[in-house]
Amino acid sequence: MNAFQILGLVVIAMLIATSLINLIRGRGRISISFLWLSLWCLGAVALVWPDSTLLVARSLGIKRGADLVFYSNVFATLGGFFFIYLRQRRVERQLTLLVREMAIAQAALPEESEASGRAAP
Amino acid sequence: MAEAKTESDTGSHPGQLDPAVLRDLWIVIPAFNEQGKIGEVVAELRERYANVVVVDDGSSDATGARALRAGAVVLRHSLNRGQGAALQTGLRYGLLRGARYLVTFDADGQHPVETLPRLLLPVLKGEAEIALGSRFLPGAGGIPRSRRLLLGGAVVFTRLFSGVRLTDAHNGLRAFSRRAAAGIDIQLDRMAHASELIDQIWKSGLAFTEVPVEVRYTEYSRAKGQRASAAIRIVFEYLVGRVLR
Numbered sequence: 394m395n396a397f398q399i400l401g402l403v404v405i406a407m408l409i410a411t412s413l414i415n416l417i418r419g420r421g422r423i424s425i426s427f428l429w430l431s432l433w434c435l436g437a438v439a440l441v442w443p444d445s446t447l448l449v450a451r452s453l454g455i456k457r458g459a460d461l462v463f464y465s466n467v468f469a470t471l472g473g474f475f476f477i478y479l480r481q482r483r484v485e486r487q488l489t490l491l492v493r494e495m496a497i498a499q500a501a502l503p504e505e506s507e508a509s510g511r512a513a514p
Numbered sequence: 515m516a517e518a519k520t521e522s523d524t525g526s527h528p529g530q531l532d533p534a535v536l537r538d539l540w541i542v543i544p545a546f547n548e549q550g551k552i553g554e555v556v557a558e559l560r561e562r563y564a565n566v567v568v569v570d571d572g573s574s575d576a577t578g579a580r581a582l583r584a585g586a587v588v589l590r591h592s593l594n595r596g597q598g599a600a601l602q603t604g605l606r607y608g609l610l611r612g613a614r615y616l617v618t619f620d621a622d623g624q625h626p627v628e629t630l631p632r633l634l635l636p637v638l639k640g641e642a643e644i645a646l647g648s649r650f651l652p653g654a655g656g657i658p659r660s661r662r663l664l665l666g667g668a669v670v671f672t673r674l675f676s677g678v679r680l681t682d683a684h685n686g687l688r689a690f691s692r693r694a695a696a697g698i699d700i701q702l703d704r705m706a707h708a709s710e711l712i713d714q715i716w717k718s719g720l721a722f723t724e725v726p727v728e729v730r731y732t733e734y735s736r737a738k739g740q741r742a743s744a745a746i747r748i749v750f751e752y753l754v755g756r757v758l759r
Contacts, residue, residue, distance in 0.1 A: 480585040
C-alpha cells in the first residue's frame with residue numbers, strides 16, 4: 394500500500410465515522426446517510442483494490458477503470474449542482490414568504506386611512 | 515354573483531363604478547425603483563379609487579415614500595423578490611382587507627386609469643372570474659412594432675406550453691374576483707410569473723375573459739420594460755418551475 398492509499402483511507406475513515414455519527418444521532422435523512430456511507434465504502438474499495446474499478450468498467454463497456462471514475466465524478470458533480478439548485482430554490486421560496494409576511498405586518502397606511510381608523514390586517 | 519355596477523349602465527358619469535364596488539375593490543401595484551412615476555400613477559388612481567396598495571419590492575429609491583404620500587397603502591419588501599412575489603403579496607393583502615375585486619396595475623403609468631371599469635365589467639357581471647387585459651384585441655392598441663413581435667412570441671409560447679389561447683399573455687392589467695384571487699398562488703417570484711399565472715387560471719377551471727385595453731408606451735415605460743434578451747431567462751425560469759412544481 395502506497396502513501397496515497399494510506400492517506401486516502403484515513404480521510405475515508407473519517408468521512409465514514411462522520412456519516413455513522415450522523416446516522417446514530419438521527420441527523421438528516423437515514424436514506425441520505427446510507428447513500429454517503431455506500432459512496433465512502435465504494436471509494437475505499439477502489440482505493441485499496443484499484444483493479445476492482447477495471448472489473449466494473451469492463452462490465453459496463455468502459456475500457457479503463459480511470460474512465461469509470463472520471464464519468465462517475467462528472468455525474469456526481471452534476472447531481473450535486475442540481476441538488477444545490479433545488480436547495481437554493483427552497484431557501485429563496487422561504488425567503489419570499491418571510492419578506493411577504495413582514496411587508497404585510499408592517500403595512501404603511503396613508504394618513505387619511507390612519508385618521509379614519511382603518512385597521513391593517 | 516355580482517351584477518354589473520358601472521354607473522355608465524345607470525346613466526350617470528360614464529366609466530365610474532358604484533360606491534359599493536369601490537369600497538370592495540383593491541388595486542395592486544408592484545413597484546421597483548419607480549420613484550419617477552409612482553406618485554403620479556397612485557394620485558390618478560386615488561382620485562377615483564379608495565383602495566390602492568403599492569408593493570415596494572425592495573426599491574433603493576423613494577418609491578415607497580412617494581406612493582404613500584400619494585395615498586397608497588405601501589407594503590415594503592425588505593429585499594427585492596421580483597414582480598411575481600410582489601403581486602402575490604399585494605393580492606394577499608387585498609384579500610386580508612376583505613377585497614371582493616382585485617386589479618393588478620403596472621407602476622410605470624402605461625395603463626390608462628379610465629380602462630379599469632371596462633376591465634372589471636365581466637367580473638362584476640359574473641360573466642368571468644378573471645378578466646385579462648389584452649393589447650391585441652380589436653379596440654385595443656398602442657403597441658409599438660418592436661414590442662409586438664416579442665409579445666406575439668409570448669402568446670405562441672403560452673399556447674404551446676399552457677394550451678391556453680390568449681391574444682396577450684403578458685399584460686399586467688388584470689381583474690380578479692375574490693374567489694379567483696384566493697386561488698392564485700404565484701410561486702415564480704420573477705418575471706416568469708405571468709405564464710405561471712395563466713397556467714393557474716387555466717387549471718383552476720374558473721371562467722376568464724380578455725378585455726381590450728390600451729397601453730401608453732412612453733420613454734419611461736420603455737426604459738423600465740423587459741428587454742428582448744430577458745425572454746430567454748424568463749422561459750428558462752418558467753420551464754424549470756414547471757418541471758419542479
